[in-house]
Amino acid sequence: MQTRRTFLRMSAVMMAGTQAGMLWAAEGEVLSGWTPGTLDIHHIATGRGNSTFLILPDGTTMLVDAGAIYGHTEYLIDARPDASRRPGEWIGRYVGRQLGAAGLSGIDRFMLTHLHGDHLGYVSADTPPAAKGGYKLTGVADVAALVPIRRYVDRAWPDYSYPADAKADFQQNYRSFLATEAKSGKVIERFKVGSDRQFALEHAAAKYPGFEIRNLAANGEVWTGQGDGTRALFPKLAGMKEAEYPSENACSAAIRLRYGKFGYYTGGDLVSDTNYGRDPWRDTETPAAEVCGPVSVAVTNHHGYFNANGAGYVRALRPRVFVIPAWDSAHPTVNTLAALYSKAIYPGERDIFATAMKPENRITNKRVDDLKSMSGHVVVRVPAGGESFQVMTVSNADESGRITGRYGPYAC
Numbered sequence: 005m006q007t008r009r010t011f012l013r014m015s016a017v018m019m020a021g022t023q024a025g026m027l028w029a030a031e032g033e034v035l036s037g038w039t040p041g042t043l044d045i046h047h048i049a050t051g052r053g054n055s056t057f058l059i060l061p062d063g064t065t066m067l068v069d070a071g072a073i074y075g076h077t078e079y080l081i082d083a084r085p086d087a088s089r090r091p092g093e094w095i096g097r098y099v100g101r102q103l104g105a106a107g108l109s110g111i112d113r114f115m116l117t118h119l120h121g122d123h124l125g126y127v128s129a130d131t132p133p134a135a136k137g138g139y140k141l142t143g144v145a146d147v148a149a150l151v152p153i154r155r156y157v158d159r160a161w162p163d164y165s166y167p168a169d170a171k172a173d174f175q176q177n178y179r180s181f182l183a184t185e186a187k188s189g190k191v192i193e194r195f196k197v198g199s200d201r202q203f204a205l206e207h208a209a210a211k212y213p214g215f216e217i218r219n220l221a222a223n224g225e226v227w228t229g230q231g232d233g234t235r236a237l238f239p240k241l242a243g244m245k246e247a248e249y250p251s252e253n254a255c256s257a258a259i260r261l262r263y264g265k266f267g268y269y270t271g272g273d274l275v276s277d278t279n280y281g282r283d284p285w286r287d288t289e290t291p292a293a294e295v296c297g298p299v300s301v302a303v304t305n306h307h308g309y310f311n312a313n314g315a316g317y318v319r320a321l322r323p324r325v326f327v328i329p330a331w332d333s334a335h336p337t338v339n340t341l342a343a344l345y346s347k348a349i350y351p352g353e354r355d356i357f358a359t360a361m362k363p364e365n366r367i368t369n370k371r372v373d374d375l376k377s378m379s380g381h382v383v384v385r386v387p388a389g390g391e392s393f394q395v396m397t398v399s400n401a402d403e404s405g406r407i408t409g410r411y412g413p414y415a416c
C-alpha cells in the first residue's frame with residue numbers, strides 16, 4: 005500500500021533524481037518477480053567474478069558465467085553480501101530467489117564465456133569437495149549444487165585443447181564437474197559460432213517470434229552476418245610458439261540477444277589489444293561488435309579493462325546503456341570510460357552502470373562520477389514486445405532485493 009508519506013518521499017526522490025538520471029525508487033521497494041512476456045537480465049554483483057542470470061520471455065532460464073575469486077587483495081572490493089559464503093553460493097541463492105518469485109524451477113542452460121576462474125570459479129585450499137566426489141564446489145559447481153542446471157555450453161567442450169590444453173587446477177576442476185554432470189544425463193555442448201538456434205527459447209518459442217539469441221564469436225571465429233556462416237580471425241597455430249597463441253580472453257564466446265527492438269550484447273573478456281599494432285588478428289572484440297550492430301544495452305568486455313572496449317566496439321554497438329561488471333581497482337580503466345562516454349565515437353545519450361567501484365579508481369578516473377551507479381546488482385527489465393526497457397539497481401549488501409535506483413524507461 006502506498007501511504008501519503010511514502011508518496012511524498014517518492015516525489016522528493018523523483019525530483020531530486022531528475023537531473024541525476026531519472027532515479028525514482030521508493031524507499032524499501034523490493035524487486036518484483038519476472039512475469040511471462042518480460043525479459044529480465046540480472047547482472048549479479050558478488051564482488052568476486054562475473055555472473056548474469058536471464059529469464060527469457062517464455063520462462064526459459066539462462067545463466068552466463070558464475071565466477072568465484074578467493075582471498076582478499078587490496079585491489080578487490082569486499083565480497084558481497086559478505087565472505088560468509090562462497091561467491092557461487094551467493095549466485096545460486098540469488099538465482100533461486102528469482103526462480104521462486106517467477107514460479108519457475110531450474111536453470112535451462114549455462115553458458116560459459118571462457119575458461120577463467122572469475123567466470124567459472126577458482127579453487128583455493130579451503131574449497132570443499134562435492135558430496136558426490138570428483139570435483140570441488142566453486143563457481144558454477146556451487147550454483148548447480150543449489151539449483152539444477154539442465155544443459156551446459158562452453159567454447160571448448162569436449163577436448164579443451166584449443167589453443168592449448170586447459171589444465172590449470174580450476175580448469176581441471178570445472179572439467180571434472182562437467183564430466184560428472186554428463187554422467188548423470190546433463191547435456192554438454194560446444195558453443196556454435198553463427199548459430200541462432202543453440203539458445204532458442206525452449207518453452208513457447210512460437211509465441212515470441214521477435215526473440216533471438218545469435219552466437220557472434222568464440223575461439224577467434226566470428227559470424228559473417230549471413231545465415232550461420234563464420235570466418236576465422238586467428239592464424240593457424242602450427243609454427244607458432246605456445247607463448248604467442250591467442251589468449252584465453254580473446255577466445256571468449258559472445259552473443260547478441262534481440263527481443264523486438266531491444267538488443268543486448270555480452271562477450272565475456274573479448275579484447276581489442278593487438279600487441280600495439282603488431283598482431284591485428286588479436287582484436288576479436290571489434291569484428292564481434294561490428295557483426296552484432298547497434299544494441300540497446302552492452303556489457304563492457306573484460307570488466308572495462310584497458311585492453312578492451314576500444315573505439316571500434318563502442319562505435320559498432322553504440323548502446324543507450326553500458327553495464328560494467330566490476331570488482332577491481334582497474335574496472336573500468338581511464339581509457340575505457342573515456343571511450344564509452346565519447347560523443348566523437350557516437351553522438352547519442354548513454355547511461356553507464358558499474359556493479360562496484362574501488363575508491364582509488366574514483367580518484368584516478370574522474371569520469372567515474374558520471375556513472376549512474378557504482379554498487380549493486382544491475383537489472384535490465386524489458387516489457388513484452390521489446391519497445392522499451394528500464395534499469396534497476398538492487399542492493400547487494402544483503403539478500404533483501406531492495407531497489408536502490410530506477411532508470412528509464414528508455415525507448416529502444
Ligand SMILES: [Zn+2]
Binds near residue numbers: 273307
Ligand atoms: Zn574476466
